Amino acid sequence: MSRMCISFLMCLLIAGSVHAQEDANMKDTFFVIHSRKSVRNFTDAPVSKIDLDKIVRAGMAAPSAVNMQPWSFVVVTDRKKLDELAAGLPYAKMLFKAGAAIIVCTEPEKAYDQNKDLAVIDASLAGENILLAIEALGLGGVWTAAYPYEDRMKHARTVLRIPQKVIPLNVIPLGVPTGVDKPKDKYKKEKIHWEKW
């Protein structure tokens, strides 16, 4: 084989490996949207602060009414606090095994027109970005509702010292998935109305 051929072969191998690396970090949006699932089973592995920052950053990229961004986020990694949260939240017991939790909060006073509905919607969009970011990083998470349940909001406020005027919308336990939770196909043609209801 000539030297030129060997050079080409090496180029091909290098190009291939660079591409493979790019692809490993890159997750197609439609793929992530459709592979996102509610993950309730975690290994004991922690979640890095770098990943948590990326996830919350994705949350803040959501749109909000008149760009008021009424949201805020409490990020918990402390084992004791995660357990305290779990103890008072009947539907968030997976916190006992989660590496972290993100509590998406919203403040009606900071929303457009000080409207509570808009505050809740804005923070919900941030919450969905967070769920997709978790999936995109190969982690898993699940939205457990705090709002509109007074007892759950009260517990989250107490454990995390969240002010009374701030609504803890949800508690998202997250971590490294064990792999048992799978996405559902929820496509239903009858939910689409073309041109009119």
Place this chain on the structure above:
Amino acid sequence: MSRMCISFLMCLLIAGSVHAQEDANMKDTFFVIHSRKSVRNFTDAPVSKIDLDKIVRAGMAAPSAVNMQPWSFVVVTDRKKLDELAAGLPYAKMLFKAGAAIIVCTEPEKAYDQNKDLAVIDASLAGENILLAIEALGLGGVWTAAYPYEDRMKHARTVLRIPQKVIPLNVIPLGVPTGVDKPKDKYKKEKIHWEKW
């Protein structure tokens, strides 16, 4: 150059072009989350039914409380209907230029516990998936609120024959962006509370 070299060269070119095609259809999730913007300026180009179906399908992949999926979607491409919608919606005048509109609806009776708040949150998550899907396809759209404004909901219900028990949450005009609308960097460190508020 030997024949073998020429073969290698051809392989390299083919491999490169296949990769380029894959990359063109593939949009990294974090990239899309951060490049999504409210697009209010559209060219006259239409939006294909194939793309609209992909977008609504992404909406239905959102999570919902106890997987009740209380959402539904009205997809409008008819010029006359888009103009009729625009005429009665003061903050959705971009419908006059949009190639299509998606109205995300929700039905409290179908939500978990027949809870209106949960119905609105569930459909909001579907709405965010829709906005991201629009961006991922190289299209543009913007969330214009119908809920919680009675006059706007009434207009959408009248034009699209949406039943009274169904809430038209928003009207999302979409189309091919002219390119003038740009994403905003909304990262604010002070919105993240580590371990407690």
